[in-house]
Amino acid sequence: MDFLPTLTPEQLTAINLSLRIGFTATLCSLPFAVLVAFLLARGNFPGKTLLDAVVHLPLVLPPVVTGLILLLLFGRRGPIGAFLYEHFNFTFAFRWTGAALAAGVMGFPLMVRAIRLSIEAVDPRLEQAAATLGAPPLAVFFLVTAPLAAPGLLAGAVLGFAKALGEFGATITFVSNIPGETRTIPAEIYLLTQTPGGDQDAVVMSAVAAALAIGALVASEFLAKRMRIETRGLSS
Amino acid sequence: MISVDVKLSRGDFSLQTAFGSESKITALFGHSGSGKTTLIELISGLARPDVGRIEIGGRVLVDTEKRIFVPARKRGVGLVFQDAQLFPHLSVAQNLRFAQFFAAKDGRRLPFDRVVETLGIGHLMTRRPGQLSGGERQRVGVARALMAAPRLLLMDEPFASIDVARRTKAMELVERTRDEFDTPVVLVSHQIEEVMRLAGQVVMIERGRVKEVGRPEEIFASAREETPSDRFGVGVSLACGDASFDAHYRLTKLHHPAGDIFLPDRAPEAKQTRVFVKAVDVSLAHRPPPDTSIRTLLRGKVVSIAATKGPLAIATLELKGGEKLFASLTRMAVDELRIKPGDEVYCLIKAVALDERQVESV
Structure with missing residues (x-):
């Protein structure tokens, strides 16, 4: 079991960084994903198809293109990036926050899809029942829709997290491959494969990546099962 | 007490209905697809009429001419769904507390214990809706609607999911609800027996139109020629x-x-x-x-x-x-x-x- 000690400090940094980026990307994009998923599931407004298409873009575009678009928008000289730097002295460019942004954007369509499905599966008449009892829309969402869609919300979050851990193309295009800042697990693996004699380390890192992804899935499956038991009242 | 005059068209179906009732229990009677449920949705605020006016107890809820549309949550109209629609993630007690919490703050309140006792659901409080029988669910559904202290209680085929042997008891419950809480009831039904027993006024609906309004015995006495089955159902x-x-x-x-x-x-x-x-x-x-x-x-x-x-x-x-x-x-x-x-x-x-x-x- 002398598996962990074989990891180099660089590799540990990459793992640490990947986890931080994954959690940040997931937590920050979750509220937006829930909002967009709710609009797509329940809303009926002009431009719904367009919103749906835009949300799905990162899924169908080459990641490099997504990275490039992020660079053009959020780079130091991009319209949004320049605004943020000028007014808040904040920048995504070549920072781990930029990697989190790229990971969040890439995972967004996956999150929205999972959450949308679970919201659509909630019987709208339960929401109507809540409305006839006098509950305002936000209360209906937080007390009825969200708890019933919780397993889907969780599944969406886990998918987003797993995607964030594995994101490579958009990240490297947007914020490059800077050790300790934007060198995530995939970037580290890529670098190792390019280094003579790095193959074995690359395999070890790949195993770590696989373990993290599978761990996330197992944890979410466990939580989802508990939620379902709660909902159906089978625990007693 | 209640006056409804609405028009609505949805695809092939069109509803054009006007009726009023002063009765404590009014039945909307008609075959499935006649538009009863749509009427319930219009009265409760879950649907909007193309044109029309709805007034309950002197309060205008809808008037398309004056651009009045009170949203469902502000109507004070309790709705008992056909299949109860209890919140599955909440216990029976929590379902009731939900309604109590959002009940209009200015309105009257019904004491929790009295509602629970009248409907005989005290022993179900900690259960989840998934652990209840059809009849129990329906009783909790009525209790939940009452906890919101409605000015009017709408019941959409409340006995449909209750087996025949227990329906009489369920009907007694509706009568007790009416008497105990002084809440007028609009009942959707296609069971002549229910209507004969409970309703003071029947609104007979056919293909989205009001065919007749009157006391149940009048309605079913005159309905006989076209539909002999009705005569034998009375x-x-x-x-x-x-x-x-x-x-x-x-x-x-x-x-x-x-x-x-x-x-x-x-x-x-x-x-x-x-x-x-x-x-x-x-x-x-x-x-x-x-x-x-x-x-x-x-x-x-x-x-x-x-x-x-x-x-x-x-x-x-x-x-x-x-x-x-x-x-x-x-x-x-x-x-x-x-x-x-x-x-x-x-x-x-x-x-x-x-x-x-x-x-x-x-």
């Missing part, structure tokens, strides 16, 4: 006391305040039973007929007679002990016997018309 169930079985004749004698009721074969063992008596099985006589084969004679008083230009009339009777009974008669018989409201009469019921399937144990 009836009430009577509560009877002890049953005794005559082994020699194989007859069950049920005790009723207005007289004994005989029916063939053994009735289910129960302290309290109910017999469903169809209006077409009841004949009337001014004096006890000296030589009739009919064994069941009930004493009662004529309350009203509903007749149309057709051949038939329906007499509404108040039996000794206060229960209602309906008799389907020909108009000729009514005229020749000079049957009029206030008459003391004998109601004759053929035993062979009754069978144990019509007996429910309570």
Whole structure:
């Protein structure tokens, strides 16, 4: 079991960084994903198809293109990036926050899809029942829709997290491959494969990546099962 | 108390309905697809009419001309869904607390314990909706709607998911709800028995139009020609006391305040039973007929007679002990016997018309 000690400090940094980026990307994009998923599931407004298409873009575009678009928008000289730097002295460019942004954007369509499905599966008449009892829309969402869609919300979050851990193309295009800042697990693996004699380390890192992804899935499956038991009242 | 005048078209279906009711229980009666449920949605605020006006207890909820549309959550209209629609992730108590929490802050409040007690759901509080039977769910659904202290209670086929044997009890519950909490009820139904028993006013709906409005006995007396099945469906169930079985004749004698009721074969063992008596099985006589084969004679008083230009009339009777009974008669018989409201009469019921399937144990 002398598996962990074989990891180099660089590799540990990459793992640490990947986890931080994954959690940040997931937590920050979750509220937006829930909002967009709710609009797509329940809303009926002009431009719904367009919103749906835009949300799905990162899924169908080459990641490099997504990275490039992020660079053009959020780079130091991009319209949004320049605004943020000028007014808040904040920048995504070549920072781990930029990697989190790229990971969040890439995972967004996956999150929205999972959450949308679970919201659509909630019987709208339960929401109507809540409305006839006098509950305002936000209360209906937080007390009825969200708890019933919780397993889907969780599944969406886990998918987003797993995607964030594995994101490579958009990240490297947007914020490059800077050790300790934007060198995530995939970037580290890529670098190792390019280094003579790095193959074995690359395999070890790949195993770590696989373990993290599978761990996330197992944890979410466990939580989802508990939620379902709660909902159906089978625990007693 | 309630006045509705709405138009709505949805694809092939169009609804154009106007009615008013002052009754404490109003029934919307019609076959499935007639637009009853759409009307419920319009009154509760879950749907919007193209044109129209809805007023409840002097409060305008919808007036398209004046651009008034009170959203569902501000209407104070309680809705009991066909399948209850309890929140599955909350316990029964939490479902009720939910309604209590969001009840209009200015309005009256119904005490939690009294609602729970009236509906007999005290022992279910910690359960989840998934662990309840259809009837229990329905009772919790009614309780939840009441916790919001509604000005009007809408019930969409509340007995559909309750098995036949327990429906009478459910109906008693609706009556008790009306009396105990003084909340007017609009009931959607396609069961003549429910409507006859509960409603003071019936709005008969067919293909999105109001066909007739009136007291149940009037409606079903005049509905007879086109739909004979309606004529045979009219009836009430009577509560009877002890049953005794005559082994020699194989007859069950049920005790009723207005007289004994005989029916063939053994009735289910129960302290309290109910017999469903169809209006077409009841004949009337001014004096006890000296030589009739009919064994069941009930004493009662004529309350009203509903007749149309057709051949038939329906007499509404108040039996000794206060229960209602309906008799389907020909108009000729009514005229020749000079049957009029206030008459003391004998109601004759053929035993062979009754069978144990019509007996429910309570």
